[in-house]
Amino acid sequence: MDSTGSELPTSAWKSEEDLIDALRRQDDDAYEYLVRAYSGRMLVVAKRFLGQDQDAQDAVQDAFLSAFKAIADFEGNSKLSTWLHRIVVNACLMKLRTRKRKPEKPVEDLLPHFVNDGHRDRVEPAWAVTFDTAVQSRETRDLVRDQIEQLPETYRTVLLLRDIEQLSTDETASRLNMSVSAVKTRLHRARQALKTLLDPHMNDGY
Known part of the structure; x- marks a missing residue:
């Protein structure tokens, strides 16, 4: 579920390298184009981490300001969208560190429980489909995203970085x-x- 999105339309600049050169020259049209072309997908990423509130908008704005300041040092070793994706994720993590954290539901309430003989205290329901098959459906993808939002923030952030944004374990550890x-x-x-959150929705009757 990579979120870097498609690449630069050729109608604006002949190549991504041309756009980057224009950004380095502080070309106002290039700045405006960058915001128009990439703000939508960056906002999607920000909303995953921060929800549907003003924090997501602010994180995207902060990310663009950081990108404009750092564009001179961008070496082009990755695609521009990948670079911007890293920056907006960092901006989201910074927001999470600084904003007042809401009380979290204990994650233990959502974990399997075991009885004295070491077996689980309930039989897990069988899913009608595999997880990989399920996420190919837009309806099910939306369900998964909704349930991810129900996770305690500290656990949701790790899952988003690893499973959704596809950062490595080492990079996730460094970021956090x-x-x-x-x-x-x-x-x-x-x-x-x-x-546990998905089980009621993914049983044989789904």
């Missing part, structure tokens, strides 16, 4: 200032909790 082992543990618990 966590150890690799802590990221792996939190991701495992986030996936378990997400499955």
Whole structure:
């Protein structure tokens, strides 16, 4: 579920390199085009992390300001969309660090429980489809996104970085200032909790 999106239309500049050169020259038309061409997909990313509020808009604005300041140092080793994606994710993480955190539902409420003999206290429902097949449906993708939003923020963020934004474990740990082992543990618990949330919707009657 990569979110970098499609590339630069050829109608504005002959190539992405031409656009980057114009940005480095501080060309106002290039700045305006960059915002028009990429703000939509960047806002989608921001809303995943921050929700449907003003914080998402602010994160996109912060990301563009950071990109304009850093464009002279952009070496072109990745596509412009990939570079902007990294920047907006960083802006979202910064917002999450600075805003007042709402009380979270304990993730333990969403994790499997075990009885004394080591077995789970309930039989997990069988899904009518596999997860990979399910996410090919737009309706089911929307359901998955809705249930991800129900996860506690600290677990949702790790799951978004690893499974949705497709960062590596090492990069996720670096972005969150966590150890690799802590990221792996939190991701495992986030996936378990997400499955619990999805189970009622994905059984044989789905």
